Amino acid sequence: MKNMLKGLGAALCVALPFLAQVPAGAATPATRSAADQALAQRGAYLAQLGDCAACHTAPKGKPFAGGLPMSTPMGRIYVTNITPDAQTGIGGYTEADFARALREGVAKDGHNLYPAMPYPSYAKVNDDDVKALYAFFMHGVAPVQQANRESDIRWPLNMRWPLMFWNMAFLDKGAYRDRPGKDAAWNRGAYLVQGLGHCGSCHTPRGVAFQEIALDESGNAFLSGALLDDWFASNLTGEHNAGLGRWSDADLRTFLKTGANRHASAFGSMTSVINNSTQAMSDEDVAAISTYLKSLPPAGGNAAPPYTYDPxxxxxxxxxxxxxxxxxxxxxxxxxxxxxxxxxxxxxxxxxxxxxxxxxxxxxxxxxxxxxxxxxxxxxxxxxxxxxxxxxxxxxxxxxxxxxxxxxxxxxxxxxxxxxxxxxxxxxxxxxxx
CATH class of the missing domain: 1.10.760.10 (Cytochrome c-like domain)
Structure with a gap:
C-alpha cells in the first residue's frame, strides 16, 4: 500500500512521531479551551492517517517544514513548509484557505499546486475532519521559518496556470458520501483509503496527463498497482498472485500495524507509510481499511494460474x-x-x-x-x-x-x-x- 509504494522517491524512512503535546511556539493550554485542544488532538490523529509527515518533513529536517525532493515526469519539485510560520509557512491561512489548498490544490495566493500533492484524494475529506486538521496545523505544530524552494522544472512546463484545466478535467469535488447498502466499517474504510490515506496516489495507474485513471472502486484499474518513482506500488485488489487475494483479514491488519506478515514485508516508500501512519491507526480504522480492501475484486493480473508452492x-x-x-x-x-x-x-x-x-x-x-x-x-x-x-x-x-x-x-x-x-x-x- 501508499506505496505499496508513496511516493515518492526512494525509501523515506523518516519515522517522525506526530506531536502529541503542544510544542514550543504554539498556543499553550492556558490560552486554549479544552474543546480547542481536543480538536487539535483529533487533527493530529487525522494527520497521521494522511501521512503528512512523510512528504512534508525532509530527512533530518524539522517536522512539516518541507524541503523534501519529489520526482515528477516534468522534473523535481520540493514539498512546502506547512508549519504555522507566518512568513514561510501557512500561518496566514484561514480555515477556508487551508480547505481550498487541501481539497482543490490552490494556495492562498491563488497559484495552483502540482498534483504530486494528493488533493484529488483529499477532496473527499469531510468538513469536520478539515476543521480538525486545521486546528492541529495551527496550534499543534511548532512554527519553523524555512523558505520554500523553487522546483527544478524548466519553463514552460513550470507554469502553473494550465493546472486549472487539469483540475477541470480530473478533479472530482465533494466529500465522500457513504455508499448505500454498505455497512459502517466498509464505508469508513473506503473513506480512509480513497481520502486521507490517498492510497490511489501510488497504487493506481496514471494516464498521459499524470491523472489517476480511477479514483474509487467503480474503476477497474483502481489500486491495481502502478510504477512511481522507480518503485512499483503493489496491487491492492483481490488478484490472487500479485494482489491481496491470498491474504486473510488478519494478514492485512498485521501488515498495516507492523509492515510485515507471512506473505511480504514493506519496503521503499511503504516503509514511511508504516512508520508514520498505519501503525498509529486505531484497531477500528485498521479493521475498516482491511474490510474495504478485501472487498475489491481482482484486477491488474497477468492471467497466470493461481500460485501454488513447489520447491x-x-x-x-x-x-x-x-x-x-x-x-x-x-x-x-x-x-x-x-x-x-x-x-x-x-x-x-x-x-x-x-x-x-x-x-x-x-x-x-x-x-x-x-x-x-x-x-x-x-x-x-x-x-x-x-x-x-x-x-x-x-x-x-x-x-x-x-x-x-x-x-x-x-x-x-x-x-x-x-x-x-x-x-x-x-x-x-x-x-x-x-
Missing amino acids: QATKVSLDRPANDAGARVYTAYCMHCHGVDGRGFAPMLAPLAGNPNVLAKDASSLINVTLNGTGDLVINGVPSPFPMPGFAAVLDDQQIADVLSFVRAGWNNGAPAVGVAEVAKLRQSTQAAR
Missing part, C-alpha cells in the same frame, strides 16, 4: 549452483536470509516464494530494493533487526538480473525474467537521485 525444481538448482548463474548469486548473497525453500523467516525476513512483489508483472521494486536496500521499519520505536541491505556496490547489473530472474522463476513463482537493461536503467536513475 522441487529450485532445490535442484540450488544443489548444483555452478550450472545456474542466478543460483550462484542466490547461494552466496541471499540464501542465508531467504532460505533454500524461499520462505524466509517471516515476518522478520521476507519470503520470496509466492511473495506478491516477486510475482508482480513489473520488477522495478525488486531491482530497486536489491540495488539500494530499504530503510528501517520502526515499530513502537524499535527498528527492524534485519533490514534489506543494498547490493549496488557488490553486484553488477548482470548478476542482479541473473539472481532476480532466478527468484522470479523459483519455487513455482512463474514471473518473467529480469533483463540487464532494466537493472542498468534503475541503477542510473536511483543513484542519480541520491
Whole structure:
C-alpha cells in the first residue's frame, strides 16, 4: 500500500512521531479551551492517517517544514513548509484557505499546486475532519521559518496556470458520501483509503496527463498497482498472485500495524507509510481499511494460474549452483536470509516464494530494493533487526538480473525474467537521485 509504494522517491524512512503535546511556539493550554485542544488532538490523529509527515518533513529536517525532493515526469519539485510560520509557512491561512489548498490544490495566493500533492484524494475529506486538521496545523505544530524552494522544472512546463484545466478535467469535488447498502466499517474504510490515506496516489495507474485513471472502486484499474518513482506500488485488489487475494483479514491488519506478515514485508516508500501512519491507526480504522480492501475484486493480473508452492525444481538448482548463474548469486548473497525453500523467516525476513512483489508483472521494486536496500521499519520505536541491505556496490547489473530472474522463476513463482537493461536503467536513475 501508499506505496505499496508513496511516493515518492526512494525509501523515506523518516519515522517522525506526530506531536502529541503542544510544542514550543504554539498556543499553550492556558490560552486554549479544552474543546480547542481536543480538536487539535483529533487533527493530529487525522494527520497521521494522511501521512503528512512523510512528504512534508525532509530527512533530518524539522517536522512539516518541507524541503523534501519529489520526482515528477516534468522534473523535481520540493514539498512546502506547512508549519504555522507566518512568513514561510501557512500561518496566514484561514480555515477556508487551508480547505481550498487541501481539497482543490490552490494556495492562498491563488497559484495552483502540482498534483504530486494528493488533493484529488483529499477532496473527499469531510468538513469536520478539515476543521480538525486545521486546528492541529495551527496550534499543534511548532512554527519553523524555512523558505520554500523553487522546483527544478524548466519553463514552460513550470507554469502553473494550465493546472486549472487539469483540475477541470480530473478533479472530482465533494466529500465522500457513504455508499448505500454498505455497512459502517466498509464505508469508513473506503473513506480512509480513497481520502486521507490517498492510497490511489501510488497504487493506481496514471494516464498521459499524470491523472489517476480511477479514483474509487467503480474503476477497474483502481489500486491495481502502478510504477512511481522507480518503485512499483503493489496491487491492492483481490488478484490472487500479485494482489491481496491470498491474504486473510488478519494478514492485512498485521501488515498495516507492523509492515510485515507471512506473505511480504514493506519496503521503499511503504516503509514511511508504516512508520508514520498505519501503525498509529486505531484497531477500528485498521479493521475498516482491511474490510474495504478485501472487498475489491481482482484486477491488474497477468492471467497466470493461481500460485501454488513447489520447491522441487529450485532445490535442484540450488544443489548444483555452478550450472545456474542466478543460483550462484542466490547461494552466496541471499540464501542465508531467504532460505533454500524461499520462505524466509517471516515476518522478520521476507519470503520470496509466492511473495506478491516477486510475482508482480513489473520488477522495478525488486531491482530497486536489491540495488539500494530499504530503510528501517520502526515499530513502537524499535527498528527492524534485519533490514534489506543494498547490493549496488557488490553486484553488477548482470548478476542482479541473473539472481532476480532466478527468484522470479523459483519455487513455482512463474514471473518473467529480469533483463540487464532494466537493472542498468534503475541503477542510473536511483543513484542519480541520491
